[in-house]
Amino acid sequence: MTPTDLPDPKLLQLFDLLYDTRNVTRVAEQLGQSQPTISIWLGRLRKHLQDPLFIRTPGGMAPTPQADALIGPCREILESLRRFAAWEVAFDPLTALRRFRICMTDASHITLLPRLLAHLRAQAPGVKLEAARIDGNTERALESGEADLAIGYVPWLSGGIYQQQLYEQDWVCLANRQHPRIRARLGLKQYCAEGHVAIASGTGAQLLDQALVRNRIERVVVLELPGFLGLGAIIRSTDLITTLPRHIGETLAQANDLAVHACPIAVDGFAVRQHWHARYHHEAGNRWLRSQVTQLFGSTR
Structure with missing residues (x-):
């Protein structure tokens, strides 16, 4: 590919804005151009990428599958260009874009x-x-x-x-404050007897799994979730319990008025770092x- 084969940055801006707005008139206003000019630019981009990119529908300009595939790379290029144009030895947060x-x-x-x-x-x-x-x-x-x-x-x-360490994490258990069987302390026997909500994702989940195997504990998993969305409401409205790293556990407990208990099994802690x-x-x-x-x-x- 020669330099003349590369798309004009203004065409990438057009693509980015049209993907967000689905409206040619609004794109023209944001770019300070007439609608005929925007139509000409869109034609050039379609020719360059050999795809219609956007199809007119009653709900606006709908992107084609090719447009869906290209919007990520397009935005990466635009972000790189913005960084290139704004490159400076110092960073002023008050004026930085x-x-x-x-x-x-x-x-x-x-x-x-x-x-x-x-x-x-x-x-x-x-x-x-x-x-x-x-x-x-x-x-x-x-x-x-x-x-x-x-x-x-x-x-x-x-x-x-x-990498730089930010804080350390240990493990806690959450339960309904009005749990019918758990009072001030959650013991190991009760932990094994109660129904659990397990979280499949999370970079620390493997540490919990290893601890369960090491202690020969097989939880009664009533519900498995892919993430933390809805977990607090589920614990608040049921007699299930869950085992989580302390930071997310205490955050969910505060938001949902849940009881926080020390985890009755030894689970390896870990450090949260920025990389x-x-x-x-x-x-x-x-x-x-x-x-x-x-x-x-x-x-x-």
Whole structure:
């Protein structure tokens, strides 16, 4: 591919905005162009990508499957261009116009993200935040700059990744405050007898599974959930119990008026850390973001 084969950045902006708005008139207004000009640009992009990209429907311009597949790469390119244009040795949070992408677990969406978002909006009003999953792609995303940070328990990250411990986690159990059989203390015998809600996801779930095997305990799992969504309401409205890392456990307990009990089996604790790639260790924006995370969550439970 020669440089002349590359799409004009303004066409990528058009694609991004049209994918969000599904409305040519609104895109024209946001780009400060006439509708005929936007139509010409869209035609060029369609020709370049050899796909209609958007089909006119009663509900607006609906994206084609090809458009759905390309919107992610398009936005990565635009974000890279924004960083290139705004590159500076220093980072001024008051004037910065930048999007930070942080990989985190769904537990962190509940425990960390609300506080982090509120803090960043106050300190850096032009900064936008995107939360992404921690998965097998996280290491590559940190290396490429597609992601700025990963926050959580991610022991499989390897060479080239810096890390900083934020806080340590142990394990607790949650139960309904009016549980018919559990009072002030949850003992091992009762833990084995009660019905449980198990969480299939979570980077620390393997530690709990290992502890159960080590102690030869087979829980009565009545319900298995893929994540923490709805867990608090389920525990509040049933006689089931659940075993969780302390931070997410105490957060759910406070939000749903649940009882927090010490876990009656020994489960290995773990440290929640923030991770970043060596390529961005000295980059001003990344350094600033890391400092904010440390300020908010460092050395807390």
